[in-house]
Amino acid sequence: xxxxxxxxxxxxxxxxxxxxxxxxxxxxxxxxxxxxxxxxxxxxxxxxxxxxxxxxxxxxxxxxxxxxxxxxxxxxxxxxxxxxxxxxxxxxxxxxxxxxxxxxxxxxxxxxxxxxxxxxxxxxxxxxxxxxxxxxxxxxxxxxxxxxxxxxxxxxxxxxxxxxxxxxxxxxxxxxxxxxxxxxxxxxxxxxxxxxxxxxxxxxxxxxxxxxx
Amino acid sequence: xxxxxxxxxxxxxxxxxxxxxxxxxxxxxxxxxxxxxxxxxxxxxxxxxxxxxxxxxxxxxxxxxxxxxxxxxxxxxxxxxxxxxxxxxxxxxxxxxxxxxxxxxxxxxxxxxxxxxxxxxxxxxxxxxxxxxxxxxxxxxxxxxxxxxxxxxxxxxxxxxxxxxxxxxxxxxxxxxxxxxxxxxxxxxxxxxxxxxxxxxxxxxxxxxxxxxxxxxx
Numbered sequence: 462x463x464x465x466x467x468x469x470x471x472x473x474x475x476x477x478x479x480x481x482x483x484x485x486x487x488x489x490x491x492x493x494x495x496x497x498x499x500x501x502x503x504x505x506x507x508x509x510x511x512x513x514x515x516x517x518x519x520x521x522x523x524x525x526x527x528x529x530x531x532x533x534x535x536x537x538x539x540x541x542x543x544x545x546x547x548x549x550x551x552x553x554x555x556x557x558x559x560x561x562x563x564x565x566x567x568x569x570x571x572x573x574x575x576x577x578x579x580x581x582x583x584x585x586x587x588x589x590x591x592x593x594x595x596x597x598x599x600x601x602x603x604x605x606x607x608x609x610x611x612x613x614x615x616x617x618x619x620x621x622x623x624x625x626x627x628x629x630x631x632x633x634x635x636x637x638x639x640x641x642x643x644x645x646x647x648x649x650x651x652x653x654x655x656x657x658x659x660x661x662x663x664x665x666x667x668x669x670x671x672x673x674x
Numbered sequence: 675x676x677x678x679x680x681x682x683x684x685x686x687x688x689x690x691x692x693x694x695x696x697x698x699x700x701x702x703x704x705x706x707x708x709x710x711x712x713x714x715x716x717x718x719x720x721x722x723x724x725x726x727x728x729x730x731x732x733x734x735x736x737x738x739x740x741x742x743x744x745x746x747x748x749x750x751x752x753x754x755x756x757x758x759x760x761x762x763x764x765x766x767x768x769x770x771x772x773x774x775x776x777x778x779x780x781x782x783x784x785x786x787x788x789x790x791x792x793x794x795x796x797x798x799x800x801x802x803x804x805x806x807x808x809x810x811x812x813x814x815x816x817x818x819x820x821x822x823x824x825x826x827x828x829x830x831x832x833x834x835x836x837x838x839x840x841x842x843x844x845x846x847x848x849x850x851x852x853x854x855x856x857x858x859x860x861x862x863x864x865x866x867x868x869x870x871x872x873x874x875x876x877x878x879x880x881x882x883x884x885x886x887x888x889x890x891x892x
Contacts, residue, residue, distance in 0.1 A: 476703065476796065477705075477717055478717070478719070479717050480716070487707070488708055489705050489706060489707050490706040490707065490708070492837065580703075580705075581703060582703075582704075584704075592802075595802075602802075603815055603819070606816065606823070609802065609819075610823060613826040617833065620830070620837070621833075624837065627840060627844065628840070630844065631843065631844045631847060634844070634847045634848050634851050637851055638847065638850055638851040641854050641858065645858035645859075645862075648858075649862055653865060656865065656869040656870075657869075659869075660873055663873055664873065664876065667877060667880070671880055673880070
Protein backbone atom coordinates (compact mmCIF):
# COMPACT_ATOMS: atom_id res chain seq x y z
CA UNK A 462 0.00 0.00 0.00
CA UNK A 463 2.76 2.34 1.02
CA UNK A 464 4.71 1.60 -2.13
CA UNK A 465 1.71 2.30 -4.32
CA UNK A 466 1.23 5.58 -2.50
CA UNK A 467 4.83 6.62 -2.98
CA UNK A 468 4.63 5.72 -6.66
CA UNK A 469 1.57 7.89 -7.00
CA UNK A 470 3.30 10.60 -5.07
CA UNK A 471 6.00 10.41 -7.73
CA UNK A 472 3.46 11.01 -10.49
CA UNK A 473 1.34 13.56 -8.74
CA UNK A 474 3.95 16.12 -7.78
CA UNK A 475 4.80 17.15 -11.33
CA UNK A 476 2.00 19.65 -10.99
CA UNK A 477 3.40 22.98 -12.13
CA UNK A 478 4.45 23.27 -15.76
CA UNK A 479 5.69 25.84 -18.25
CA UNK A 480 6.54 25.97 -21.94
CA UNK A 481 10.03 26.08 -23.31
CA UNK A 482 11.28 26.72 -26.83
CA UNK A 483 13.69 24.55 -28.83
CA UNK A 484 17.04 25.95 -27.87
CA UNK A 485 15.78 27.97 -24.94
CA UNK A 486 17.56 27.62 -21.66
CA UNK A 487 15.55 28.11 -18.51
CA UNK A 488 17.37 28.80 -15.29
CA UNK A 489 16.12 28.70 -11.73
CA UNK A 490 17.92 30.04 -8.72
CA UNK A 491 18.00 28.36 -5.34
CA UNK A 492 19.56 30.35 -2.55
CA UNK A 493 20.35 27.78 0.09
CA UNK A 494 22.56 27.30 3.16
CA UNK A 495 25.31 24.70 3.03
CA UNK A 496 24.77 20.96 3.50
CA UNK A 497 21.25 21.26 2.11
CA UNK A 498 19.86 18.61 -0.15
CA UNK A 499 17.93 19.58 -3.27
CA UNK A 500 15.90 17.14 -5.33
CA UNK A 501 14.56 18.19 -8.71
CA UNK A 502 12.13 16.19 -10.80
CA UNK A 503 10.88 17.03 -14.26
CA UNK A 504 8.71 15.50 -16.93
CA UNK A 505 8.54 16.66 -20.54
CA UNK A 506 5.72 16.51 -23.04
CA UNK A 507 5.96 17.34 -26.69
CA UNK A 508 3.30 19.19 -28.69
CA UNK A 509 1.85 16.96 -31.38
CA UNK A 510 0.60 18.96 -34.35
CA UNK A 511 -1.55 16.14 -35.69
CA UNK A 512 -3.60 15.55 -32.59
CA UNK A 513 -3.31 19.16 -31.46
CA UNK A 514 -2.39 18.17 -27.94
CA UNK A 515 0.57 17.20 -25.86
CA UNK A 516 1.79 13.63 -26.08
CA UNK A 517 1.99 11.81 -22.76
CA UNK A 518 5.59 10.68 -23.29
CA UNK A 519 8.10 10.85 -26.10
CA UNK A 520 11.16 8.63 -26.21
CA UNK A 521 14.29 10.24 -27.57
CA UNK A 522 13.50 13.56 -25.96
CA UNK A 523 16.19 14.68 -23.60
CA UNK A 524 16.91 17.54 -21.27
CA UNK A 525 20.32 18.75 -20.29
CA UNK A 526 20.58 19.77 -16.67
CA UNK A 527 23.40 22.01 -15.51
CA UNK A 528 23.84 23.08 -11.91
CA UNK A 529 26.28 25.78 -10.84
CA UNK A 530 27.36 26.58 -7.30
CA UNK A 531 27.70 30.15 -5.91
CA UNK A 532 31.25 30.38 -7.30
CA UNK A 533 29.86 29.59 -10.80
CA UNK A 534 31.59 26.25 -10.75
CA UNK A 535 29.60 23.49 -12.44
CA UNK A 536 28.67 20.80 -9.93
CA UNK A 537 26.37 18.78 -12.17
CA UNK A 538 26.10 18.70 -15.94
CA UNK A 539 24.18 15.75 -17.22
CA UNK A 540 21.85 14.68 -19.93
CA UNK A 541 18.63 13.08 -18.79
CA UNK A 542 15.77 11.49 -20.68
CA UNK A 543 12.30 12.91 -21.10
CA UNK A 544 11.62 12.20 -17.40
CA UNK A 545 14.42 12.98 -15.07
CA UNK A 546 15.38 13.27 -11.47
CA UNK A 547 18.48 15.12 -10.30
CA UNK A 548 19.76 15.64 -6.81
CA UNK A 549 22.64 17.51 -5.23
CA UNK A 550 23.81 18.68 -1.83
CA UNK A 551 25.22 22.16 -1.44
CA UNK A 552 28.69 22.49 0.03
CA UNK A 553 28.86 26.27 0.01
CA UNK A 554 26.00 28.51 1.05
CA UNK A 555 24.67 30.80 -1.62
CA UNK A 556 22.88 31.07 -4.94
CA UNK A 557 22.87 27.86 -6.89
CA UNK A 558 21.68 27.99 -10.45
CA UNK A 559 19.77 25.11 -12.01
CA UNK A 560 19.55 25.38 -15.80
CA UNK A 561 17.53 23.19 -18.12
CA UNK A 562 17.56 23.10 -21.87
CA UNK A 563 16.33 20.54 -24.32
CA UNK A 564 19.01 18.74 -26.20
CA UNK A 565 17.08 16.64 -28.61
CA UNK A 566 18.95 15.34 -31.64
CA UNK A 567 15.72 14.91 -33.56
CA UNK A 568 15.19 18.53 -34.49
CA UNK A 569 12.22 17.55 -36.65
CA UNK A 570 10.27 16.92 -33.45
CA UNK A 571 10.37 20.60 -32.72
CA UNK A 572 8.56 21.71 -35.84
CA UNK A 573 5.74 22.87 -33.59
CA UNK A 574 8.28 24.52 -31.30
CA UNK A 575 6.53 23.85 -28.00
CA UNK A 576 7.73 21.66 -25.24
CA UNK A 577 5.90 21.39 -21.94
CA UNK A 578 8.08 20.86 -18.89
CA UNK A 579 6.62 19.82 -15.54
CA UNK A 580 9.03 20.79 -12.83
CA UNK A 581 9.25 20.25 -9.11
CA UNK A 582 12.19 21.29 -6.98
CA UNK A 583 12.21 20.39 -3.30
CA UNK A 584 14.74 21.81 -0.88
CA UNK A 585 15.92 20.85 2.58
CA UNK A 586 13.41 19.12 4.81
CA UNK A 587 10.86 18.87 1.96
CA UNK A 588 13.15 16.25 0.40
CA UNK A 589 12.44 13.84 3.24
CA UNK A 590 10.02 11.09 2.46
CA UNK A 591 8.34 10.55 5.82
CA UNK A 592 6.38 7.39 5.11
CA UNK A 593 9.64 5.83 3.93
CA UNK A 594 11.52 6.98 7.03
CA UNK A 595 8.75 5.63 9.26
CA UNK A 596 8.92 2.25 7.57
CA UNK A 597 12.71 2.09 7.60
CA UNK A 598 13.28 3.16 11.21
CA UNK A 599 10.03 1.65 12.47
CA UNK A 600 8.80 4.82 14.13
CA UNK A 601 5.47 5.33 15.82
CA UNK A 602 3.28 8.21 14.73
CA UNK A 603 4.44 10.45 17.54
CA UNK A 604 8.08 9.66 16.88
CA UNK A 605 7.61 10.45 13.20
CA UNK A 606 5.98 13.78 13.98
CA UNK A 607 8.82 14.60 16.35
CA UNK A 608 11.29 13.69 13.62
CA UNK A 609 9.53 16.01 11.20
CA UNK A 610 9.64 18.86 13.72
CA UNK A 611 13.34 18.21 14.35
CA UNK A 612 14.04 18.39 10.63
CA UNK A 613 12.15 21.64 10.32
CA UNK A 614 14.01 23.17 13.24
CA UNK A 615 17.31 22.04 11.77
CA UNK A 616 16.44 23.77 8.52
CA UNK A 617 15.56 26.95 10.41
CA UNK A 618 18.89 26.80 12.23
CA UNK A 619 20.81 26.37 8.99
CA UNK A 620 18.99 29.29 7.45
CA UNK A 621 19.80 31.46 10.49
CA UNK A 622 23.47 30.55 10.18
CA UNK A 623 23.38 31.44 6.53
CA UNK A 624 21.68 34.70 7.44
CA UNK A 625 24.55 35.55 9.78
CA UNK A 626 27.08 34.80 7.03
CA UNK A 627 25.17 36.97 4.56
CA UNK A 628 24.86 39.83 6.99
CA UNK A 629 28.61 39.69 7.57
CA UNK A 630 29.18 39.91 3.82
CA UNK A 631 26.80 42.85 3.58
CA UNK A 632 28.59 44.60 6.39
CA UNK A 633 31.99 44.05 4.73
CA UNK A 634 30.68 45.40 1.44
CA UNK A 635 29.28 48.49 3.15
CA UNK A 636 32.52 49.11 5.00
CA UNK A 637 34.52 48.69 1.81
CA UNK A 638 32.26 51.22 0.06
CA UNK A 639 32.73 53.59 2.97
CA UNK A 640 36.52 53.28 2.75
CA UNK A 641 36.53 53.72 -0.99
CA UNK A 642 34.36 56.81 -0.87
CA UNK A 643 36.61 58.31 1.80
CA UNK A 644 39.93 57.63 0.09
CA UNK A 645 38.83 58.50 -3.40
CA UNK A 646 37.29 61.79 -2.24
CA UNK A 647 40.57 62.74 -0.57
CA UNK A 648 42.54 61.63 -3.63
CA UNK A 649 40.34 63.59 -6.02
CA UNK A 650 40.53 66.74 -3.91
CA UNK A 651 44.33 66.44 -3.87
CA UNK A 652 44.47 65.91 -7.61
CA UNK A 653 42.23 68.95 -8.07
CA UNK A 654 44.45 71.15 -5.90
CA UNK A 655 47.69 69.86 -7.41
CA UNK A 656 46.53 70.31 -11.00
CA UNK A 657 45.20 73.74 -10.15
CA UNK A 658 48.54 74.83 -8.73
CA UNK A 659 50.42 73.27 -11.65
CA UNK A 660 48.16 75.05 -14.14
CA UNK A 661 48.73 78.44 -12.55
CA UNK A 662 52.47 77.94 -12.28
CA UNK A 663 52.80 76.67 -15.80
CA UNK A 664 50.72 79.46 -17.32
CA UNK A 665 52.54 82.08 -15.29
CA UNK A 666 55.92 80.85 -16.54
CA UNK A 667 54.48 80.62 -20.06
CA UNK A 668 53.22 84.18 -20.08
CA UNK A 669 56.46 85.44 -18.54
CA UNK A 670 58.36 83.72 -21.33
CA UNK A 671 56.05 85.34 -23.86
CA UNK A 672 56.68 88.71 -22.20
CA UNK A 673 52.95 89.32 -21.80
CA UNK A 674 53.13 89.61 -18.00
CA UNK B 675 -2.25 -10.23 -0.85
CA UNK B 676 0.38 -9.87 -3.54
CA UNK B 677 -0.11 -7.03 -6.03
CA UNK B 678 1.18 -9.21 -8.86
CA UNK B 679 -1.77 -11.56 -8.50
CA UNK B 680 -4.37 -8.84 -9.02
CA UNK B 681 -5.89 -8.70 -12.45
CA UNK B 682 -5.41 -5.68 -14.68
CA UNK B 683 -8.82 -4.13 -14.00
CA UNK B 684 -8.37 -4.55 -10.28
CA UNK B 685 -5.08 -2.68 -10.44
CA UNK B 686 -6.76 0.07 -12.43
CA UNK B 687 -9.50 0.27 -9.80
CA UNK B 688 -6.94 0.55 -7.04
CA UNK B 689 -5.12 3.29 -8.92
CA UNK B 690 -8.35 5.19 -9.48
CA UNK B 691 -9.08 4.97 -5.76
CA UNK B 692 -5.62 6.25 -4.93
CA UNK B 693 -6.02 9.08 -7.41
CA UNK B 694 -9.30 10.03 -5.75
CA UNK B 695 -7.69 9.87 -2.34
CA UNK B 696 -4.82 12.01 -3.43
CA UNK B 697 -6.69 14.64 -5.40
CA UNK B 698 -7.34 16.64 -2.26
CA UNK B 699 -3.67 16.89 -1.46
CA UNK B 700 -1.24 18.49 -3.84
CA UNK B 701 2.15 19.98 -3.23
CA UNK B 702 3.26 23.56 -3.50
CA UNK B 703 5.85 24.92 -5.91
CA UNK B 704 8.40 27.51 -4.95
CA UNK B 705 10.73 28.78 -7.67
CA UNK B 706 13.06 31.71 -8.33
CA UNK B 707 13.72 32.51 -11.97
CA UNK B 708 15.18 35.26 -14.07
CA UNK B 709 12.87 37.34 -16.21
CA UNK B 710 14.73 39.15 -19.01
CA UNK B 711 13.62 42.58 -20.19
CA UNK B 712 10.54 42.67 -22.43
CA UNK B 713 9.81 39.07 -21.50
CA UNK B 714 6.83 37.29 -20.08
CA UNK B 715 6.92 33.99 -18.30
CA UNK B 716 3.83 31.91 -17.65
CA UNK B 717 3.25 28.91 -15.41
CA UNK B 718 0.32 26.54 -15.54
CA UNK B 719 -1.23 24.15 -13.08
CA UNK B 720 -4.22 21.85 -13.20
CA UNK B 721 -6.42 22.48 -10.19
CA UNK B 722 -9.56 20.69 -9.08
CA UNK B 723 -12.64 22.54 -7.94
CA UNK B 724 -12.80 23.61 -4.31
CA UNK B 725 -9.05 23.63 -3.70
CA UNK B 726 -7.75 26.55 -1.71
CA UNK B 727 -4.68 28.02 -3.43
CA UNK B 728 -2.24 30.78 -2.58
CA UNK B 729 0.08 32.64 -4.93
CA UNK B 730 2.83 34.70 -3.35
CA UNK B 731 5.51 36.49 -5.30
CA UNK B 732 8.38 38.85 -4.64
CA UNK B 733 10.84 40.57 -6.94
CA UNK B 734 14.36 39.86 -5.73
CA UNK B 735 16.67 41.91 -7.96
CA UNK B 736 16.42 44.30 -10.86
CA UNK B 737 15.46 47.85 -11.65
CA UNK B 738 12.71 49.23 -9.45
CA UNK B 739 11.90 45.76 -8.11
CA UNK B 740 8.50 45.60 -9.74
CA UNK B 741 6.76 43.17 -12.04
CA UNK B 742 3.30 42.73 -13.57
CA UNK B 743 1.43 39.66 -12.40
CA UNK B 744 -1.72 38.11 -13.79
CA UNK B 745 -3.63 35.03 -12.69
CA UNK B 746 -6.29 33.49 -14.91
CA UNK B 747 -8.56 30.57 -14.32
CA UNK B 748 -9.38 27.72 -16.68
CA UNK B 749 -11.78 29.83 -18.79
CA UNK B 750 -9.47 32.81 -19.06
CA UNK B 751 -11.25 34.92 -16.44
CA UNK B 752 -8.73 37.14 -14.76
CA UNK B 753 -8.73 36.43 -11.04
CA UNK B 754 -5.84 38.67 -10.12
CA UNK B 755 -4.11 41.40 -12.05
CA UNK B 756 -1.58 43.85 -10.68
CA UNK B 757 0.88 46.09 -12.47
CA UNK B 758 4.32 46.95 -11.16
CA UNK B 759 4.00 45.20 -7.83
CA UNK B 760 6.99 44.42 -5.65
CA UNK B 761 5.42 41.81 -3.36
CA UNK B 762 1.96 40.37 -3.01
CA UNK B 763 0.05 37.38 -1.73
CA UNK B 764 -3.25 36.25 -3.21
CA UNK B 765 -5.47 33.44 -1.90
CA UNK B 766 -8.39 32.03 -3.83
CA UNK B 767 -10.56 28.94 -3.93
CA UNK B 768 -10.77 27.23 -7.28
CA UNK B 769 -14.29 27.64 -8.62
CA UNK B 770 -13.71 25.52 -11.71
CA UNK B 771 -11.75 22.48 -12.72
CA UNK B 772 -9.02 23.02 -15.22
CA UNK B 773 -5.70 24.60 -16.01
CA UNK B 774 -4.99 27.80 -14.16
CA UNK B 775 -2.34 30.10 -15.54
CA UNK B 776 -0.28 32.82 -13.91
CA UNK B 777 2.14 35.09 -15.75
CA UNK B 778 4.86 37.50 -14.77
CA UNK B 779 5.64 40.24 -17.21
CA UNK B 780 8.65 42.51 -17.51
CA UNK B 781 7.47 44.00 -20.80
CA UNK B 782 7.47 47.55 -19.47
CA UNK B 783 11.20 47.42 -18.82
CA UNK B 784 13.69 48.22 -21.56
CA UNK B 785 16.91 46.86 -20.20
CA UNK B 786 16.65 45.55 -16.66
CA UNK B 787 16.50 41.84 -15.95
CA UNK B 788 14.42 40.93 -12.98
CA UNK B 789 14.69 37.94 -10.68
CA UNK B 790 11.28 36.86 -9.44
CA UNK B 791 10.45 34.47 -6.62
CA UNK B 792 7.03 32.88 -6.40
CA UNK B 793 5.36 30.34 -4.15
CA UNK B 794 2.22 28.69 -5.44
CA UNK B 795 0.55 26.51 -2.83
CA UNK B 796 -2.26 24.30 -4.03
CA UNK B 797 -4.40 22.52 -1.47
CA UNK B 798 -3.17 21.24 1.85
CA UNK B 799 0.07 19.44 2.55
CA UNK B 800 -0.35 15.68 2.41
CA UNK B 801 -0.72 14.10 5.85
CA UNK B 802 2.26 12.37 7.31
CA UNK B 803 0.53 9.04 7.35
CA UNK B 804 -1.16 8.10 4.09
CA UNK B 805 -3.15 5.35 5.72
CA UNK B 806 -4.47 7.70 8.34
CA UNK B 807 -8.21 7.68 8.68
CA UNK B 808 -9.23 11.30 8.82
CA UNK B 809 -12.17 10.58 11.06
CA UNK B 810 -10.13 9.56 14.12
CA UNK B 811 -9.29 12.38 16.48
CA UNK B 812 -5.73 13.32 17.23
CA UNK B 813 -4.38 12.96 20.75
CA UNK B 814 -3.24 16.05 22.60
CA UNK B 815 0.39 15.33 21.82
CA UNK B 816 -0.38 14.89 18.17
CA UNK B 817 -2.40 18.11 18.05
CA UNK B 818 0.48 19.92 19.72
CA UNK B 819 2.83 18.50 17.11
CA UNK B 820 0.55 19.65 14.34
CA UNK B 821 0.37 23.19 15.70
CA UNK B 822 4.14 23.34 16.14
CA UNK B 823 4.53 22.10 12.58
CA UNK B 824 2.25 24.84 11.25
CA UNK B 825 4.04 27.48 13.30
CA UNK B 826 7.43 26.33 12.05
CA UNK B 827 6.16 26.38 8.49
CA UNK B 828 5.24 30.01 8.90
CA UNK B 829 8.67 30.71 10.46
CA UNK B 830 10.34 29.19 7.41
CA UNK B 831 8.11 31.28 5.17
CA UNK B 832 9.04 34.49 7.00
CA UNK B 833 12.70 33.54 6.81
CA UNK B 834 12.39 33.16 3.05
CA UNK B 835 10.84 36.57 2.62
CA UNK B 836 13.42 38.13 4.90
CA UNK B 837 16.22 36.49 2.91
CA UNK B 838 14.79 37.88 -0.33
CA UNK B 839 14.51 41.42 1.03
CA UNK B 840 18.02 41.17 2.42
CA UNK B 841 19.24 39.90 -0.96
CA UNK B 842 17.82 43.05 -2.53
CA UNK B 843 19.69 45.30 -0.12
CA UNK B 844 22.87 43.31 -0.49
CA UNK B 845 22.86 43.37 -4.28
CA UNK B 846 22.33 47.14 -4.22
CA UNK B 847 25.24 47.52 -1.80
CA UNK B 848 27.52 45.42 -3.97
CA UNK B 849 26.53 47.38 -7.08
CA UNK B 850 27.24 50.61 -5.24
CA UNK B 851 30.65 49.34 -4.18
CA UNK B 852 31.79 48.54 -7.72
CA UNK B 853 30.24 51.68 -9.14
CA UNK B 854 32.02 53.90 -6.60
CA UNK B 855 35.37 52.38 -7.61
CA UNK B 856 34.78 52.83 -11.35
CA UNK B 857 33.40 56.32 -11.14
CA UNK B 858 36.16 57.51 -8.82
CA UNK B 859 38.91 56.26 -11.10
CA UNK B 860 37.05 57.64 -14.07
CA UNK B 861 36.61 61.04 -12.51
CA UNK B 862 40.25 61.27 -11.49
CA UNK B 863 41.31 60.50 -15.05
CA UNK B 864 38.85 62.99 -16.51
CA UNK B 865 40.15 65.59 -14.10
CA UNK B 866 43.74 65.10 -15.20
CA UNK B 867 42.89 64.99 -18.88
CA UNK B 868 40.73 68.13 -18.71
CA UNK B 869 43.26 70.17 -16.78
CA UNK B 870 46.14 69.24 -19.08
CA UNK B 871 44.11 69.89 -22.22
CA UNK B 872 42.98 73.28 -20.83
CA UNK B 873 46.60 74.33 -20.50
CA UNK B 874 47.51 73.00 -23.92
CA UNK B 875 44.56 74.81 -25.50
CA UNK B 876 45.39 78.05 -23.77
CA UNK B 877 48.97 77.79 -24.92
CA UNK B 878 47.84 77.26 -28.47
CA UNK B 879 45.89 80.58 -28.37
CA UNK B 880 49.05 82.44 -27.60
CA UNK B 881 51.35 80.62 -29.98
CA UNK B 882 53.20 82.59 -32.70
CA UNK B 883 50.65 83.22 -35.45
CA UNK B 884 52.64 86.06 -37.03
CA UNK B 885 54.05 83.79 -39.72
CA UNK B 886 50.57 82.66 -40.82
CA UNK B 887 49.04 86.18 -40.85
CA UNK B 888 51.83 87.60 -42.99
CA UNK B 889 51.41 84.77 -45.49
CA UNK B 890 47.71 85.56 -45.83
CA UNK B 891 48.35 89.27 -46.15
CA UNK B 892 50.77 89.04 -49.06
